Amino acid sequence: MSASQTYRTLKLSENKLEIVNEQVGESNDAQLVMKPILAGICRSDVKEFLGTRTVRHDFGHEILAEIKSRSINNSLLPKVGDLVVLDPHVEIDRSSGFGELIVASGSTESLAKAFVKVPASVSPERLVFIEPLACAHHCVANLLKFEQKQDLQSLSVAVVGAGMTGILIGLLCRHYGAKVTIINRSEDRLGFLRRTSIFSDDELSLFGDIEQEFDAVIPTTTFLFPEVLEFSREIVKDSGLILLYGGTKSGDKFPNINNIAIDDIRRNQRESTITSKGKSFKLCGTHGATTDDFKSVIKLLENSSQDFAVEKLIGRRITLDGVPKTISEMTKKEILGKTIVEFDL
Numbered sequence: 319m320s321a322s323q324t325y326r327t328l329k330l331s332e333n334k335l336e337i338v339n340e341q342v343g344e345s346n347d348a349q350l351v352m353k354p355i356l357a358g359i360c361r362s363d364v365k366e367f368l369g370t371r372t373v374r375h376d377f378g379h380e381i382l383a384e385i386k387s388r389s390i391n392n393s394l395l396p397k398v399g400d401l402v403v404l405d406p407h408v409e410i411d412r413s414s415g416f417g418e419l420i421v422a423s424g425s426t427e428s429l430a431k432a433f434v435k436v437p438a439s440v441s442p443e444r445l446v447f448i449e450p451l452a453c454a455h456h457c458v459a460n461l462l463k464f465e466q467k468q469d470l471q472s473l474s475v476a477v478v479g480a481g482m483t484g485i486l487i488g489l490l491c492r493h494y495g496a497k498v499t500i501i502n503r504s505e506d507r508l509g510f511l512r513r514t515s516i517f518s519d520d521e522l523s524l525f526g527d528i529e530q531e532f533d534a535v536i537p538t539t540t541f542l543f544p545e546v547l548e549f550s551r552e553i554v555k556d557s558g559l560i561l562l563y564g565g566t567k568s569g570d571k572f573p574n575i576n577n578i579a580i581d582d583i584r585r586n587q588r589e590s591t592i593t594s595k596g597k598s599f600k601l602c603g604t605h606g607a608t609t610d611d612f613k614s615v616i617k618l619l620e621n622s623s624q625d626f627a628v629e630k631l632i633g634r635r636i637t638l639d640g641v642p643k644t645i646s647e648m649t650k651k652e653i654l655g656k657t658i659v660e661f662d663l
């Protein structure tokens with residue numbers, strides 16, 4: 319690949335989305351140049367566009383790509399022709415996943431950690447879900463840790479919020495043996511899920527139809543609004559567990575409980591025992607994903623493919639030129655299912 323090659327890429331700056339021409343250029347650090355195959359649009363891309371994402375910036379991070387060139391021959395790095403997905407938790411410099419090419423640079427070790435090699439035997443439509451599945455896996459691994467269990471057999475788990483992450487957490491909890499109920503505020507997302515037949519009717523419910531309590535409740539909504547936390551408290555069993563997953567920001571509190579900083583609990587994956595309204599429950603947090611989560615998810619997609627028909631969750635396929643309009647549309651109305659950007663091969 320020539321160092322002066324030009325490529326079109328989507329840039330987000332000052333809440334403006336623009337497709338610009340960039341040069342591949344040279345770097346003093348190790349550099350990988352990749353050709354994306356599929357990229358997913360994540361809720362956090364929309365939050366970054368709106369300026370409501372308060373911590374890391376990961377614009378265009380759900381990436382499945384093929385390695386086109388690497389600046390150094392090092393056995394740690396993926397090879398030309400390898401398929402990779404991005405682990406956005408590793409610090410590197412990179413262009414957005416919404417581009418004709420992705421150019422990434424950093425130390426050899428960081429690049430090797432950030433770009434996880436994936437098997438060509440799994441379909442691209444499943445591989446592109448690895449990053450959100452890894453975050454969901456981290457959540458379920460934390461649930462196992464806080465419950466001090468090896469699996470979730472005989473546990474009832476309520477996932478509050480049928481957004482993409484809620485769905486993926488539900489799939490993983492069910493794979494690990496839990497009886498799962500996905501609970502949503504309104505009907506549209508449940509209708510979409512019913513049409514995919516990924517969950518049975520009795521695994522899906524509206525908030526108002528819940529009449530039981532659960533061993534574990536995982537709120538996964540856009541933000542952990544007071545009404546979502548209140549609902550989670552209502553439906554958790556005495557001695558049960560609430561695992562905070564959805565968005566939080568510094569200063570957020572659990573309603574009517576003093577001195578519980580939920581952002582700290584979630585981001586630092588802490589555990590606290592709460593007594594409130596006649597119940598005692600554990601309030602715990604989960605945040606991010608590790609290399610082990612990526613590895614576990616790849617194994618699950620290879621060995622338990624029947625449990626992870628995630629390609630059915632793709633709601634819309636677009637091209638690079640359609641990304642700015644789609645992200646801006648997503649700030650105004652809900653697009654059901656995962657939107658996938660396809661690139662010419």
Ligand SMILES: NC(=O)c1ccc[n+]([C@@H]2O[C@H](COP(=O)([O-])OP(=O)(O)OC[C@H]3O[C@@H](n4cnc5c(N)ncnc54)[C@H](OP(=O)(O)O)[C@@H]3O)[C@@H](O)[C@H]2O)c1
Nearest residue numbers: 361479480481482483503504539540563564565604605606
């Ligand atoms: N802990 C972590 O490591 C981690 C990692 C990745 C993402 N996240 C967080 O997970 C969140 C969810 O991601 P996603 O992609 O699934 O997002 P999403 O598509 O924004 O999720 C939307 C869900 O939130 C529900 N919701 C929104 N406002 C609500 C309210 N006021 N009351 C009740 N339900 C409400 C929606 O219900 P309706 O269908 O009724 O609108 C829907 O089920 C992200 O915003 C992000 O902050 C956390």
